[in-house]
Amino acid sequence: xxxxxxxxxxxxxxxxxxxxxxxxxxxxxxxxxxxxxxxxxxxxxxxxxxxxxxxxxxxxxxxxxxxxxxxxxxxxxxxxxxxxxxxxxxxxxxxxxxxxxxxxxxxxxx
Amino acid sequence: xxxxxxxxxxxxxxxxxxxxxxxxxxxxxxxxxxxxxxxxxxxxxxxxxxxxxxxxxxxxxxxxxxxxxxxxxxxxxxxxxxxxxxxxxxxxxxxxxxxxxxxxxxxxxxxxxxxxxxxxxxxxxxxxxxxxxxxxxxxxxxxxxxxxxxxxxxxxxxxxxxxxxxxxxxxxxxxxxxxxxxxxxx
Numbered sequence: 001x002x003x004x005x006x007x008x009x010x011x012x013x014x015x016x017x018x019x020x021x022x023x024x025x026x027x028x029x030x031x032x033x034x035x036x037x038x039x040x041x042x043x044x045x046x047x048x049x050x051x052x053x054x055x056x057x058x059x060x061x062x063x064x065x066x067x068x069x070x071x072x073x074x075x076x077x078x079x080x081x082x083x084x085x086x087x088x089x090x091x092x093x094x095x096x097x098x099x100x101x102x103x104x105x106x107x108x109x110x
Numbered sequence: 111x112x113x114x115x116x117x118x119x120x121x122x123x124x125x126x127x128x129x130x131x132x133x134x135x136x137x138x139x140x141x142x143x144x145x146x147x148x149x150x151x152x153x154x155x156x157x158x159x160x161x162x163x164x165x166x167x168x169x170x171x172x173x174x175x176x177x178x179x180x181x182x183x184x185x186x187x188x189x190x191x192x193x194x195x196x197x198x199x200x201x202x203x204x205x206x207x208x209x210x211x212x213x214x215x216x217x218x219x220x221x222x223x224x225x226x227x228x229x230x231x232x233x234x235x236x237x238x239x240x241x242x243x244x245x246x247x248x249x250x251x252x253x254x255x256x257x258x259x260x261x262x263x264x265x266x267x268x269x270x271x272x273x274x275x276x277x278x279x280x281x282x283x284x285x286x287x288x289x290x291x292x293x294x295x296x
Contacts, residue, residue, distance in 0.1 A: 005238055005241070005285075005288050008238045009235075010258055011232070011235055012150075012153075012154070012239070013223070013227040013228065013232065013239055014159070014223075014226045014227050014228055015228045015230075021145075021146050021149050021150075022145075022146065024166065025141055025145030025146060025149065025166075026141075028163070028166050029137065029145070031167060032137070032167070032170035032171045032173075032174050033134055033138075033174070036174050036175060
């Protein structure tokens with residue numbers, strides 16, 4: 001007949017060596033104390049790292065800003081193009097060839 | 111008299127931990143007084159030996175970091191148990207997938223229990239722990255604190271944030287389920 005659970009008691013089926021839990025408590029206590037003391041020491045280091053990152057960002061921003069300004073330009077007089085040059089430039093290759101081979105006989109007498 | 115002695119010890123520890131020069135000494139005294147109880151409470155929740163060590167470490171760090179926030183409202187032991195319970199639940203939650211409940215870890219915890227049970231462990235003790243692991247986490251928590259740690263419902267309410275009536279109901283359902291499980295598997 002199965003016992004009531006209260007009759008089973010409070011013993012756990014897994015056991016630990018004698019003194020194990022006491023030593024574990026001591027060990028974790030010291031680790032916790034060490035953890036909180038090193039945490040206090042690293043805070044300034046983090047602050048320095050954050051400040052360095054911000055400074056680097058500012059420097060990079062400054063470099064980008066100053067390097068993107070327009071180069072100074074030299075004023076150049078606008079070039080004028082003659083009407084004849086403009087006409088010749090606009091001729092197609094075929095038209096230019098016909099001009100080159102123009103013969104006197106083709107001019108009608110008047 | 112016992113209550114007065116406990117109060118004196120608590121006040122002594124609290125005085126020490128709030129004094130920067132005596133904080134470390136006070137914390138050592140605190141863990142010496144409560145450490146073993148907290149370990150077994152955690153172990154009953156997370157089952158695994160290595161898991162319990164990790165959770166105890168996290169618990170102690172949390173306690174140390176939050177000592178300044180403890181104002182003496184409510185019992186010191188309930189405050190310590192609450193931190194330990196939260197760390198144990200966080201540990202279990204990290205083993206679940208997204209949207210998965212902690213309760214779904216039961217098969218994995220049973221497996222862990224069987225793996226860590228001593229060869230000379232009594233079969234009935236193992237069966238009892240398996241019965242507990244079938245309970246929803248909140249019922250298991252209420253049962254453990256009431257049965258193993260012998261805390262009052264008022265203290266358990268402080269730890270869990272549940273009302274006394276809810277806890278009594280949880281405990282009642284837990285005991286019924288355990289009895290049924292033991293009957294079916296005997």
